Structure formats: structure tokens, C-alpha cells
Amino acid sequence: MPYGSVHLPWTAPTASGPIRAVIRLPGSKSMTARALVLAALSLGASTLRAPLRARDIELMAGGLRAMGTHVSTVDDNLWLLRSRPLRGPARIDVETAGTVMRFLPAVAGLADGEVTFDGDPRVRSRPMAPLIGALCALGVRIDATGGTLPMTVRGIGRVRGGTVTIDASASSQLVSGLLLAATEFDRGVVVRHVGPPVPKPHIALTVHMLRAAGAGVDDSRPDVWAVEPGRLTGRAWDIEPDLSGAVPFLAAAMVTGGAVTIEGWPPATGQPAGHLLGVLRRMGGEPALTPRGLVMRGSGGVHGLTADLSGVTEATPVLAALAAVADAPSHLYGVGLGPDRIAALVTGLTALGADVTGDADGLRIRPRPLRGATFRTHDDHRLAHAAAVIGLTVGDVRLDDVACTAKTLPGFPRLWSTMVQGGNGGTGGTD
Ligand SMILES: O=C(O)C1=C[C@@H](OP(=O)(O)O)[C@@H](O)[C@H](O)C1
Numbered sequence: 001m002p003y004g005s006v007h008l009p010w011t012a013p014t015a016s017g018p019i020r021a022v023i024r025l026p027g028s029k030s031m032t033a034r035a036l037v038l039a040a041l042s043l044g045a046s047t048l049r050a051p052l053r054a055r056d057i058e059l060m061a062g063g064l065r066a067m068g069t070h071v072s073t074v075d076d077n078l079w080l081l082r083s084r085p086l087r088g089p090a091r092i093d094v095e096t097a098g099t100v101m102r103f104l105p106a107v108a109g110l111a112d113g114e115v116t117f118d119g120d121p122r123v124r125s126r127p128m129a130p131l132i133g134a135l136c137a138l139g140v141r142i143d144a145t146g147g148t149l150p151m152t153v154r155g156i157g158r159v160r161g162g163t164v165t166i167d168a169s170a171s172s173q174l175v176s177g178l179l180l181a182a183t184e185f186d187r188g189v190v191v192r193h194v195g196p197p198v199p200k201p202h203i204a205l206t207v208h209m210l211r212a213a214g215a216g217v218d219d220s221r222p223d224v225w226a227v228e229p230g231r232l233t234g235r236a237w238d239i240e241p242d243l244s245g246a247v248p249f250l251a252a253a254m255v256t257g258g259a260v261t262i263e264g265w266p267p268a269t270g271q272p273a274g275h276l277l278g279v280l281r282r283m284g285g286e287p288a289l290t291p292r293g294l295v296m297r298g299s300g301g302v303h304g305l306t307a308d309l310s311g312v313t314e315a316t317p318v319l320a321a322l323a324a325v326a327d328a329p330s331h332l333y334g335v336g337l338g339p340d341r342i343a344a345l346v347t348g349l350t351a352l353g354a355d356v357t358g359d360a361d362g363l364r365i366r367p368r369p370l371r372g373a374t375f376r377t378h379d380d381h382r383l384a385h386a387a388a389v390i391g392l393t394v395g396d397v398r399l400d401d402v403a404c405t406a407k408t409l410p411g412f413p414r415l416w417s418t419m420v421q422g423g424n425g426g427t428g429g430t431d
């Protein structure tokens with residue numbers, strides 16, 4: 001059944017005091033997605049230890065399987081991939097997954113045969129044309145009448161590659177989608193971004209993982225990334241906990257003045273963690289790395305914030321929720337959410353009584369007392385996280401649907417409720 005067709009209403013649990021919990025989160029969505037693609041392009045076998053099993057990742061694995069890759073996910077903790085010649089015909093439904101829509105077309109260009117892509121109406125309206133144009137310039141034949149999905153990639157088993165210019169300001173995934181498959185292009189790739197700034201943290205993660213896989217990557221020039229052609233060999237990937245998925249749990253400590261430990265937080269990581277913790281610190285959080293993981297302590301108050309969020313776009317909905325209960329107004333800009341997501345966030349927060357306005361690039365939020373109401377999540381997991389955070393201190397926050405959290409964390413409602421009730425999620429233990 002397609003994701004988005006099951007709706008599960010949910011009343012966010014209210015915290016009776018400071019939350020103290022230890023949480024073990026599943027693997028990073030961004031790392032699991034990249035490891036799957038790189039494994040499919042590597043000679044021989046690869047393993048993924050502690051991957052994320054969630055909707056977007058199942059779609060990525062399914063897309064690779066449809067093109068011939070052997071992907072075994074029987075063991076939750078250790079997936080096995082074996083690359084095989086990529087081939088069509090195949091049909092790939094990306095549902096709402098931007099990463100699947102942007103990462104797999106270049107892989108499909110390397111397949112022998114036709115690969116068609118389609119997805120939910122909402123994903124069709126997300127920017128795709130710059131990637132389609134760039135892939136065509138690199139020698140891939142694509143039929144995409146609307147400049148977006150549905151589209152057909154007519155692979156011939158090889159891609160010429162070379163130098164290409166792209167305006168990737170709409171999404172860093174447009175660059176990552178070109179780089180990830182480029183070791184297999186005859187000439188590799190040189191991608192030059194021109195236009196308004198593109199958020200870099202997830203491109204840095206792509207570069208980090210390409211290098212770990214053995215690729216030659218040059219990112220020494222601003223807005224230019226070059227990947228050398230060459231065969232990758234299979235390897236063992238250890239997937240770190242999802243630090244983007246940690247944001248609502250960290251926020252829970254902040255709004256209740258408690259302490260939440262995210263177990264296994266990596267001391268060094270390619271995920272965009274530094275910027276994220278910097279922003280949370282400015283809003284009053286007190287993060288500390290301990291041998292067990294990252295402990296976020298709430299200082300008892302949440303501060304308003306004026307900040308460019310372009311490095312942490314995924315965190316915007318939860319940061320907006322924090323801003324709505326802060327001690328001063330906030331201006332969050334560079335949020336990169338796209339007009340639909342900004343509008344949905346404004347409507348949802350307004351329904352809860354917040355004074356919030358949105359524009360093309362950001363949100364202005366002036367705190368005032370909030371109230372319980374129905375919050376429409378618009379099938380957006382990160383909006384659901386935002387409502388859950390507000391529900392910790394505001395009674396009767398009713399989400400019209402919490403099933404959308406399955407996109408990146410299927411157990412979210414249970415994990416969240418356990419945390420609020422004073423228990424511990426994932427592996428247990430107390431702080
Ligand atoms: O490459 C990735 O794994 C991601 C890149 C970011 O996309 P944008 O650059 O479009 O914000 C992020 O928001 C998304 O959730 C995951």
C-alpha cells in the first residue's frame with residue numbers, strides 16, 4: 001500500500017515534568033541511502049551494518065533491486081548487497097522520497113534498458129528539471145515532458161560524463177545525484193553550480209562517503225565537485241545513528257528543561273551535526289558529548305533565534321516549534337523547505353495559536369500562548385515532529401496523521417510516548 005494512503009490520528013503526549021531519557025535511534029537516512037547506491041555500483045559484495053529500515057529506504061532498495069542489484073535485508077542489522085549488471089526495463093515509484101527521485105536517475109542511465117520513474121503528486125512538484133538537464137548534457141537520454149516525474153530514462157549501459165553546469169540552489173540532492181554514480185561514467189564528472197547558494201552539508205556527506213568508497217573526489221574549488229572515473233569495490237558500511245532524526249528528541253529536553261541522551265552519537269561524523277548543535281545551543285540547549293552519547297540538557301528556557309538555516313534545512317520544522325515557545329521572536333531564513341512545506345508549517349503552527357508568517361525563504365515567529373487544536377501534517381514527517389514537540393507543553397495537540405513519520409522512523413509514536421512517560425526508547429537504560 002503506498003505510503004500516505006494510511007492515516008493515523010494521534011494526540012501528542014504532554015510531559016508532566018522534565019524529560020529524562022536515553023534514546024537509541026536507527027541509522028541515518030542520508031547515510032543508508034548513499035551506502036545503498038554506492039554498494040550497487042561497487043564490484044562484488046557490500047554490507048550495511050545498522051541501516052535505517054524506513055519507507056524512503058525501502059523505496060531506494062526497491063529501486064536498485066528493480067534494476068538488477070541483489071539487496072538482502074533479511075537481517076535487520078546487516079544488509080547484504082551484491083552488484084549485478086544494471087538493466088531495464090524497470091518501473092520505480094519514488095512515492096514522496098526526494099533522495100530516491102534525485103539519486104537513482106543517474107544510476108538508471110548506467111542501466112541497459114528503459115527505467116521509468118513516477119511518484120506522488122507532491123514529489124512531482126519538487127525541483128527536478130536541473131538534474132534532468134544535467135544528465136542529458138552528460139549523455140543520458142531522458143523523456144520527461146514536464147521537466148519532472150513521470151519520466152523515462154533510456155539507459156544504454158554507459159554514460160559519457162564530463163563537465164556540466166547546474167543551478168542546484170533548489171536542492172543539494174541535485175548535486176549529490178550527479179556525484180554518486182559518477183565513478184561509473186566514462187569520463188567521470190565535473191559539476192559546477194551556478195546560481196544562488198546551494199546548501200553544502202549533504203553534498204559534503206556525499207563527498208565523504210564517495211571517498212570512503214575509494215573514489216577520487218576534488219572539492220577544493222567553491223561550488224565545483226569533480227569525481228574521477230574508476231571502479232569502486234564493495235566494502236562494509238557502518239551506518240551512524242540518524243542525527244537529523246534526533247532533532248525532536250533533543251528539542252524535547254529543551255522545552256521541558258530535562259536531559260535526553262542520544263546513544264551512539266558519533267564523535268566525528270560526515271552528517272551535518274556541528275551546525276545543528278550550534279543552532280540548538282543558541283536556542284538555549286546545552287549539548288555535551290559523553291562516552292555514552294550526546295546529552296542535551298534544557299537550561300529551563302528556549303531562546304528566540306535569528307539564523308540562516310541553510311545548513312540544517314531538515315531541522316526547520318522542529319526549530320520553528322521551539323521558536324513558537326521561545327522567550328523572544330525568531331527569524332529563521334534560508335530554510336530551503338519550498339513554498340508548500342513553509343505554507344503547511346505556517347498553517348499548522350497558526351492553528352495552535354502561534355503568531356507566524358512565512359515568505360519564500362523563511363519564517364518569522366513571535367511567541368505567544370499556544371492552545372490545543374488539530375495540526376495537519378500534510379504527509380510530512382518533520383511537521384509531525386514539530387507538532388509533537390509543541391504537544392509536550394501544550395495539551396490536546398491532535399495530529400491528523402502520525403503515520404507519515406514512517407518515512408524515516410517507523411517507530412516514532414511509540415518511541416516518543418515511551419520517552420515522555422519517563423521510559424527510555426530503543427535500548428533502555430536511564431540517564
Ligand atoms: O542528500 C540528502 O540525504 C538530503 C539532503 C537535503 O535535501 P535538500 O538539500 O533538498 O534540503 C535534506 O533536506 C534531505 O532530507 C536529505
Ligand SMILES: C=C(OP(=O)(O)O)C(=O)O
Nearest residue numbers: 096097098099100314382
Ligand atoms: C524531505 C525529506 O526527504 P527527501 O528530500 O528525501 O524527500 C526529509 O527527510 O525531510
